[in-house]
Amino acid sequence: MSLLDIKNLSVRFGDANAVPVVDGLDISVDKGEVLAIVGESGSGKSVTMMALMGLIEAPGRVNADSLQFDGTDMLRLKGKQRRNIIGKDLSMIFQDPMTALNPSFTVGFQIEEVLRQHMGLKGKAARQRALELLEKVEIPGASSRLEAYPHQLSGGMSQRVAIAMAIAAEPKLLIADEPTTALDVTIQAQIMELLVNLQREQDMALVLITHDLAVVAETAQRVCVMYAGQAVEVGSVPELFNNPTHPYTEALLKAIPEHSLGAERLSTLPGIVPGRYDRPQGCLLSPRCPYVQEQCRQQRPALEAHERGAVRCFFPLNLTSEVA
Amino acid sequence: MLSFIARRLGLLIPTFFGVTLLTFALIRMIPGDPVEVMMGERRVDPAMHAEALHRLGLDKPLYAQYFDYIGNLAHGDLGESLRTRESVWHEFITLFPATLELSLAALLFAGTVGLIAGVIAALKRGSLFDHGVMGISLAGYSMPIFWWGLLLIMFFSVWLGWTPVSGRIDLLYDIEPRTGFMLIDTLLSDEEGAFVDALQHLILPAVVLGTIPLAVIARMTRSAMLEVLREDYVRTARAKGLSPARVVFVHGLRNALIPVLTVIGLQVGTLLAGAVLTETIFSWPGVGKWLIESIGARDYPVVQNGILLIACLVIMVNFVVDILYGLANPRIRHQR
Numbered sequence: 001m002s003l004l005d006i007k008n009l010s011v012r013f014g015d016a017n018a019v020p021v022v023d024g025l026d027i028s029v030d031k032g033e034v035l036a037i038v039g040e041s042g043s044g045k046s047v048t049m050m051a052l053m054g055l056i057e058a059p060g061r062v063n064a065d066s067l068q069f070d071g072t073d074m075l076r077l078k079g080k081q082r083r084n085i086i087g088k089d090l091s092m093i094f095q096d097p098m099t100a101l102n103p104s105f106t107v108g109f110q111i112e113e114v115l116r117q118h119m120g121l122k123g124k125a126a127r128q129r130a131l132e133l134l135e136k137v138e139i140p141g142a143s144s145r146l147e148a149y150p151h152q153l154s155g156g157m158s159q160r161v162a163i164a165m166a167i168a169a170e171p172k173l174l175i176a177d178e179p180t181t182a183l184d185v186t187i188q189a190q191i192m193e194l195l196v197n198l199q200r201e202q203d204m205a206l207v208l209i210t211h212d213l214a215v216v217a218e219t220a221q222r223v224c225v226m227y228a229g230q231a232v233e234v235g236s237v238p239e240l241f242n243n244p245t246h247p248y249t250e251a252l253l254k255a256i257p258e259h260s261l262g263a264e265r266l267s268t269l270p271g272i273v274p275g276r277y278d279r280p281q282g283c284l285l286s287p288r289c290p291y292v293q294e295q296c297r298q299q300r301p302a303l304e305a306h307e308r309g310a311v312r313c314f315f316p317l318n319l320t321s322e323v324a
Numbered sequence: 325m326l327s328f329i330a331r332r333l334g335l336l337i338p339t340f341f342g343v344t345l346l347t348f349a350l351i352r353m354i355p356g357d358p359v360e361v362m363m364g365e366r367r368v369d370p371a372m373h374a375e376a377l378h379r380l381g382l383d384k385p386l387y388a389q390y391f392d393y394i395g396n397l398a399h400g401d402l403g404e405s406l407r408t409r410e411s412v413w414h415e416f417i418t419l420f421p422a423t424l425e426l427s428l429a430a431l432l433f434a435g436t437v438g439l440i441a442g443v444i445a446a447l448k449r450g451s452l453f454d455h456g457v458m459g460i461s462l463a464g465y466s467m468p469i470f471w472w473g474l475l476l477i478m479f480f481s482v483w484l485g486w487t488p489v490s491g492r493i494d495l496l497y498d499i500e501p502r503t504g505f506m507l508i509d510t511l512l513s514d515e516e517g518a519f520v521d522a523l524q525h526l527i528l529p530a531v532v533l534g535t536i537p538l539a540v541i542a543r544m545t546r547s548a549m550l551e552v553l554r555e556d557y558v559r560t561a562r563a564k565g566l567s568p569a570r571v572v573f574v575h576g577l578r579n580a581l582i583p584v585l586t587v588i589g590l591q592v593g594t595l596l597a598g599a600v601l602t603e604t605i606f607s608w609p610g611v612g613k614w615l616i617e618s619i620g621a622r623d624y625p626v627v628q629n630g631i632l633l634i635a636c637l638v639i640m641v642n643f644v645v646d647i648l649y650g651l652a653n654p655r656i657r658h659q660r
């Protein structure tokens with residue numbers, strides 16, 4: 001059984017008729033697996049995971065058939081029960097580490113808070129464990145950093161502290177929401193390496209939200225490509241990279257600068273993600289798709305399984321056998 | 325931090341001279357002089373009048389009077405009241421605890437009610453409570469103190485009879501002024517019921533004086549809280565699985581308090597200015613009432629030096645608030 005199994009998740013902001021930001025999404029993650037969710041800004045990657053954590057506030061509305069995590073349906077949990085799981089078995093780190101830490105409290109306090117909340121550690125024991133955690137996330141001079149305030153840390157250091165907080169209660173699943181987007185290129189690699197090492201050491205599952213396909217290729221076992229709130233392709237690495245079956249995935253891969261070496265211009269997909277008022281009647285990609293057919297403009301395709309994964313397209317690419 | 329303190333202290337000097345010049349000039353712009361007021365309505369014999377002015381040194385040219393005044397100040401001499409012949413410093417220090425007690429009570433009232441109302445309004449943004457609190461605080465801020473005070477006296481003291489109309493304590497009690505704070509002195513005395521009586525006298529003036537600061541604090545708390553609750557670190561705190569109360573009061577309020585603290589500090593000036601009116605309405609024997617009476621009597625030394633002392637006090641308080649601000653905000657504390 002999967003560790004995480006999201007079935008038919010929809011998130012809307014506003015009333016029940018509002019255009020969904022996440023639209024009928026299915027995602028599953030196995031124990032110890034690394035799943036990458038990729039897609040451009042506004043495709044619903046972060047909102048999906050915020051919904052799982054229960055961090056969507058009014059006027060946001062979360063609907064799903066189930067949000068199974070570790071045998072519990074997160075959707076049916078009441079406040080206190082949910083709070084016993086998030087931050088413990090299910091934790092998350094965010095995009096901008098410089099704002100994700102509370103400026104008024106020391107690093108030590110903010111880590112110990114998790115230990116007190118979920119591990120029942122207090123006083124010296126909590127301090128000792130916080131120190132170990134800082135060492136685990138490879139912060140130099142860890143003991144002196146416990147008393148530091150967030151503004152005294154660099155972006156990379158802050159992200160390490162945020163990671164220490166997230167793994168403090170030994171989670172089964174860590175969600176990393178664009179953990180390196182706000183950081184320098186050199187630091188990005190270090191943070192990714194740290195995350196991958198921690199994932200292996202602690203045998204935790206990792207959901208990596210990113211739009212950096214190079215990072216995906218190096219770290220993830222499976223990829224879910226999202227477009228306008230829907231999963232358009234799910235597949236394993238490296239097959240998805242070698243033989244993308246969805247036109248959108250293909251376009252994403254072509255837009256990697258290295259793939260355009262020698263070309264005059266970087267390959268791009270014309271147009272933008274459909275907004276609230278210009279959602280096409282048919283396939284959501286149809287206005288931008290280079291392979292668009294009449295059927296695509298009329299009907300919306302469903303996510304269909306095939307031999308290597310699943311794709312939401314009437315005319316998938318690179319498939320030997322036709323999709324049913 | 326040390327250079328910061330030195331710079332702030334340096335700013336005191338021009339402020340100090342500005343205040344002396346202003347009060348010196350303003351009190352002399354009011355028609356009449358101390359002798360006329362003392363002698364009453366009837367025409368005074370011009371010779372006697374001139375003689376009295378000469379005795380007080382008020383016949384000298386204005387610049388000479390000002391230099392005399394500054395010269396005395398330089399020697400630490402605040403002069404004596406023309407009415408009572410008491411030293412100004414002694415009168416001030418006797419009356420000041422009453423004003424301080426009133427101001428602290430008002431600030432306590434404004435701070436607690438304002439913080440709580442502001443936080444709840446922010447949490448329930450757009451609700452009836454939110455609109456209610458913001459509406460009432462706007463009304464409270466706009467209310468003239470003397471009218472608001474009279475309204476409350478009429479309602480609570482005259483109609484309902486819940487609180488006394490004026491003064492600090494009932495005349496029945498004979499309280500020895502040990503600290504000058506009536507609440508403490510009544511506790512130290514063995515007069516039964518005196519403490520409760522003092523408290524009853526204090527409530528209404530404190531509410532009146534605290535109304536404007538209350539409105540300011542409530543509005544500031546609300547907006548600071550709304551801003552803070554949108555911050556990423558609040559989302560982080562929620563993602564840790566902390567209780568909503570802990571997220572709001574530890575992670576939210578701690579950061580929202582920083583601007584609120586500054587506003588509270590700035591309210592001290594408002595409080596002391598409001599105390600002048602409030603004390604007059606409630607016959608509260610404090611510095612404010614003393615100043616009003618001294619202006620009426622053209623008691624130049626009292627007005628000049630009383631206002632100077634209060635101005636110094638306001639500057640000191642703002643100075644302390646600046647330091648507290650640094651303590652509350654680690655980002656400032658660690659500069660330099």
